[in-house]
Amino acid sequence: MRSMVYRGPYKVRVEEKDIPQIEHPNDAIVQVKLGAICGSDLHLYHGMMPDTRVGMTFGHEFVGVVHEVGSSVQNLEVGDRVMVPFNIYCGSCYFCSRGLYSNCHNVNPNATAVGGIYGYSHTCGGYDGGQAEFVRVPFADVGPTKIPDWMDEEDAVLLTDALPTGYFGAQLGDIAEGDTVVVFGAGPVGLFAAKSAWLMGAGRVIVIDHLEYRLEKARSFAHAETYNFVEYDDIVVHLKKATDYLGADVVIDAVGAEADGNFLQHVTSSKLKLQGGSPIALNWAIDSVRKGGTVSVVGAYGPLFSAVKFGDAMNKGLTLRMNQCPVKRQWPRLFEHIRNGHLKPSDIVTHRIPLEHIAEGYHIFSAKLDDCIKPLIVATSA
Amino acid sequence: MAEIPTPYTSGTPALKETAEELRARIPGWGVDLDPADRPSYPREQPGIETGARWDFPERQPEKWPRERSVEHAFVTPVFGTSTPPKGISGALRKYAYRKYSEGRAAHWLVLIAADRVDAWESHLRSFATLRPDNPVTETGVLSEFSHHGASSRVGKKRADINHQWIDPILVGAPWALAGLGAVVALRTLRKHRPA
Numbered sequence: 275m276r277s278m279v280y281r282g283p284y285k286v287r288v289e290e291k292d293i294p295q296i297e298h299p300n301d302a303i304v305q306v307k308l309g310a311i312c313g314s315d316l317h318l319y320h321g322m323m324p325d326t327r328v329g330m331t332f333g334h335e336f337v338g339v340v341h342e343v344g345s346s347v348q349n350l351e352v353g354d355r356v357m358v359p360f361n362i363y364c365g366s367c368y369f370c371s372r373g374l375y376s377n378c379h380n381v382n383p384n385a386t387a388v389g390g391i392y393g394y395s396h397t398c399g400g401y402d403g404g405q406a407e408f409v410r411v412p413f414a415d416v417g418p419t420k421i422p423d424w425m426d427e428e429d430a431v432l433l434t435d436a437l438p439t440g441y442f443g444a445q446l447g448d449i450a451e452g453d454t455v456v457v458f459g460a461g462p463v464g465l466f467a468a469k470s471a472w473l474m475g476a477g478r479v480i481v482i483d484h485l486e487y488r489l490e491k492a493r494s495f496a497h498a499e500t501y502n503f504v505e506y507d508d509i510v511v512h513l514k515k516a517t518d519y520l521g522a523d524v525v526i527d528a529v530g531a532e533a534d535g536n537f538l539q540h541v542t543s544s545k546l547k548l549q550g551g552s553p554i555a556l557n558w559a560i561d562s563v564r565k566g567g568t569v570s571v572v573g574a575y576g577p578l579f580s581a582v583k584f585g586d587a588m589n590k591g592l593t594l595r596m597n598q599c600p601v602k603r604q605w606p607r608l609f610e611h612i613r614n615g616h617l618k619p620s621d622i623v624t625h626r627i628p629l630e631h632i633a634e635g636y637h638i639f640s641a642k643l644d645d646c647i648k649p650l651i652v653a654t655s656a
Numbered sequence: 657m658a659e660i661p662t663p664y665t666s667g668t669p670a671l672k673e674t675a676e677e678l679r680a681r682i683p684g685w686g687v688d689l690d691p692a693d694r695p696s697y698p699r700e701q702p703g704i705e706t707g708a709r710w711d712f713p714e715r716q717p718e719k720w721p722r723e724r725s726v727e728h729a730f731v732t733p734v735f736g737t738s739t740p741p742k743g744i745s746g747a748l749r750k751y752a753y754r755k756y757s758e759g760r761a762a763h764w765l766v767l768i769a770a771d772r773v774d775a776w777e778s779h780l781r782s783f784a785t786l787r788p789d790n791p792v793t794e795t796g797v798l799s800e801f802s803h804h805g806a807s808s809r810v811g812k813k814r815a816d817i818n819h820q821w822i823d824p825i826l827v828g829a830p831w832a833l834a835g836l837g838a839v840v841a842l843r844t845l846r847k848h849r850p851a
């Protein structure tokens with residue numbers, strides 16, 4: 275089969291690999307039709323995530339058709355069209371049985387702090403991902419769901435990570451009616467978080483980024499008020515002024531480990547890997563939220579330490595909430611929102627790239643060329 | 657508007673738009689206002705239906721000794737089999753797992769060092785194959801020409817321009833150095849060849 279393969283930082287290519295095999299009775303093998311590149315994949319692509327091995331296939335957002343099932347699989351049959359959450363999880367451990375699917379304890383021998391994620395380094399379990407023609411899907415009775423007939427395939431692929439993560443990020447903010455919500459990052463996750471904040475009754479939604487074309491999308495798609503942080507000497511002071519010196523009730527970090535805005539922080543983390551992630555957006559969040567407010571973190575950081583301004587968070591009495599998104603828990607409610615027309619996730623898709631051209635896809639998305647917001651990957655055989 | 661800004665007095669700031677105005681402007685405004693409608697509220701939901709019919713999953717066969725965190729009681733019943741550790745980088749990885757818990761910076765720093773070694777081992781190995789690594793095609797950098805590399809940056813207020821120049825150096829410098837090294841080595845060899 276054709277498969278994206280990591281060749282070292284900033285380098286990927288398509289190689290021929292064996293079709294994955296059933297390794298556990300509850301496995302399924304899925305033939306991928308549509309995948310995507312996530313902002314999280316950029317952390318791998320830039321070599322920031324420890325234990326990212328040459329030869330691994332990335333990709334944790336994909337939909338496809340069941341090609342083979344293991345002996346104990348009951349909920350799926352060969353030929354079913356399925357969407358697969360980015361979390362790999364057992365459904366039965368201490369954490370899964372309480373709904374913390376992204377924190378499963380039975381799928382990742384490499385780390386106890388992280389659950390299992392498709393194509394996301396050995397630190398997340400060492401599974402090959404879905405930027406390929408076929409992928410092994412463990413716990414086929416737990417994670418995947420048949421794509422409803424009415425659902426668009428592009429909406430389905432965005433439901434495997436980006437949309438639920440944004441929606442979850444807004445929930446972590448515990449938004450109350452009329453709250454002022456600031457979202458750092460106008461990537462797919464930030465755009466969906468901003469849009470979701472309104473569903474939860476926000477009174478004002480402000481999105482911050484430095485890419486003008488993404489801020490434009492935040493205005494048109496997410497109905498948000500936007501500021502380009504490059505235009506302000508100090509974005510925190512600007513946000514204080516914009517909120518009558520109070521600060522926002524809720525701030526969502528949808529940027530993560532490669533935040534820009536401070537050369538030293540960015541270079542020490544993204545290029546030199548001396549920090550688990552550049553904490554610029556997180557520090558801005560801590561400083562621009564009001565005292566007693568909530569910071570929701572869905573931006574991803576590596577396991578190494580980062581220079582976070584913890585004292586400010588403590589002195590301000592903040593509530594810090596965060597996690598990888600437990601995707602499947604979000605689905606029933608998100609399906610309703612899509613059906614009712616409240617959400618149209620595929621509106622943010624800008625590029626549809628054949629698997630064979632995935633190296634260009636990574637560069638375009640990473641360097642933010644061509645007004646790219648969300649690139650989908652079309653498997654060769656689809 | 658009062659002259660004293662919000663936080664200095666007890667009042668709540670006036671809303672810019674009323675709920676009615678927001679509902680009219682934004683599709684779905686407030687449909688999840690009630691926390692009970694939010695799927696991740698409360699965070700933990702004991703007994704949630706997951707589809708699992710086992711209390712502890714069957715164990716997947718371990719085809720090679722699977723490296724694991726010392727914070728785990730055993731190799732988890734299910735795990736990825738993407739890329740077994742190999743070469744010097746593999747030895748480093750196994751050492752990091754055996755020696756240090758996830759709580760230790762050394763654990764992660766050794767793994768990151770192993771990642772760098774792995775890339776170089778793999779590049780070298782690729783030169784012995786019919787498909788050597790090609791930094792031009794593998795970085796996708798030619799998309800700079802087909803996808804508006806210049807106009808995506810020029811005249812834009814982008815914060816990432818100040819460090820993007822580092823990327824080609826990070827990727828290219830070792831290749832350039834390796835090339836230079838090869839030339840010097842050849843010259844030296846030639847010089848020392850008896851005439």
Ligand SMILES: NC(=O)c1ccc[n+]([C@@H]2O[C@H](COP(=O)([O-])OP(=O)(O)OC[C@H]3O[C@@H](n4cnc5c(N)ncnc54)[C@H](O)[C@@H]3O)[C@@H](O)[C@H]2O)c1
Nearest residue numbers: 313314439459461462463483529530533534573574598599
């Ligand atoms: N928690 C989860 O389950 C989960 C799931 C998916 C993605 N993520 C993480 O969410 C983050 C965003 O993902 P994405 O796909 O939207 O990525 P993306 O790279 O497309 O978006 C990040 C955006 O942040 C902007 N940005 C950079 N520095 C900034 C700053 N200081 N202030 C404001 N904006 C800044 C960038 O210009 C970009 O538009 C990533 O870290 C990703 O790993 C987490």
Ligand SMILES: [Zn+2]
Nearest residue numbers: 312313314435
């Ligand atoms: Zn992701």
Ligand SMILES: [Zn+2]
Nearest residue numbers: 364367370378
């Ligand atoms: Zn579990």
